[in-house]
Amino acid sequence: MGDTILKEKRKEKLIEIIKRSGTISINDLAKKLGLSSVTIRKDIRELEEAGLVSRLWGGVSFRENSITEQTFDQKSIINLLEKKAIAQIAITLLNPGDIIGISAGTTAYEFAKLLYQFPNLQIVTYGVNIAYLLARMGKSVVVPGGFIRDKSYALIGEETVAFLKKIHLDKCFMGVDGIDEEVLTDVNMAEATVNRTMIERSRKLIVIADHTKLGQRKLVPIASIDKVDVLVTDNKADKELLKAFEDKGVKVLVGEVKEEDT
Numbered sequence: 001m002g003d004t005i006l007k008e009k010r011k012e013k014l015i016e017i018i019k020r021s022g023t024i025s026i027n028d029l030a031k032k033l034g035l036s037s038v039t040i041r042k043d044i045r046e047l048e049e050a051g052l053v054s055r056l057w058g059g060v061s062f063r064e065n066s067i068t069e070q071t072f073d074q075k076s077i078i079n080l081l082e083k084k085a086i087a088q089i090a091i092t093l094l095n096p097g098d099i100i101g102i103s104a105g106t107t108a109y110e111f112a113k114l115l116y117q118f119p120n121l122q123i124v125t126y127g128v129n130i131a132y133l134l135a136r137m138g139k140s141v142v143v144p145g146g147f148i149r150d151k152s153y154a155l156i157g158e159e160t161v162a163f164l165k166k167i168h169l170d171k172c173f174m175g176v177d178g179i180d181e182e183v184l185t186d187v188n189m190a191e192a193t194v195n196r197t198m199i200e201r202s203r204k205l206i207v208i209a210d211h212t213k214l215g216q217r218k219l220v221p222i223a224s225i226d227k228v229d230v231l232v233t234d235n236k237a238d239k240e241l242l243k244a245f246e247d248k249g250v251k252v253l254v255g256e257v258k259e260e261d262t
Helices: 002-021 026-033 037-049 072-076 080-093 106-113 128-136 158-164 189-200 239-247
Strands: 023-025 053-056 059-062 099-102 122-125 140-142 169-174 183-186 202-208 220-224 230-234 251-255
Touching: 002 023, 002 026, 002 037, 002 059, 023 026, 023 158, 026 037, 026 059, 037 053, 037 059, 059 189, 072 106, 080 106, 080 202, 080 230, 080 251, 099 106, 106 128, 106 169, 106 202, 122 128, 128 140, 158 189, 169 189, 183 189, 189 202, 189 220, 230 239, 239 251
Parallel strands: 099 122, 099 169, 122 140, 169 202, 202 230, 230 251
Antiparallel strands: 023 059, 053 059, 183 220
C-alpha cells in the first residue's frame, strides 16, 4: 500500500511539472525528481494510457483534453482571404532593418509570405514551416530549439523559452486563438508559454487575427490586452468590439475583403 501511495504522489508531481513546463525531456524530469529515467518512463507510459500526457521523441507534453484542435492544414483554408488581407496591412508596419518575431499559425504564415519585399530584416520564428518558407526566400532567420507541435508546427518546450529569453525584438507579429477586451488566449498551454515569452522580449506587439478570433476566450491566457499595441483584423469584425479594443488603448487596423473576392 505504501509503495502505491508513493507512486501516485510521484505521478501527481510529474503531472504538475509537465503541466507547468508544457513540454519537457525525460532526462530533465529525472533530474528534477531525483529518479532514474527508467522509472520516469514507466510512469509516463501509465500517464499516457490515462490520456493525461503525450509522449514525444525523448520527452513528454501535457495533453489538453477540453477541445479537439484542428491541424495547420485544416486551419489554413479557413478565412484565407481574410488572412491575406490582414497580412497586406500588417506588412505596412515594417521598416527595413527591423528585428521581428513571428509566431506560428496560419495568419502568421500568410504574413511571412509577403516578407520578400523587405530587405535586411532579422527574423526570429518558432514556426518551423514559416522558417522554411523564409529560408527559401533567402531571409536571415533564427530558429530556437525545442519540440515540434504537430498541430501548428510550432516549436515548444523549455529550450524554446530559454532561447527567446536571451533575445531582443523590435516588433512581434502574433496570431492568437482568441482575443477579447481583457486577454489574449491560446488552446495549447505549451505554445501559450512560448508566445508569452516572445511578447516579453518585444518592444511592440502586433496581433494579427481574423474576425472569428475576436471576442473569443480560449483555454490558456497568453497576456493581458494592455500588452497589445496594434490589432490587425479584417472588415468582417464587429464594429462595437473594435471600438472596445480602441477604448483599451489598442490601435486597430482593418484589412478589406471585397464581396467579389468572397
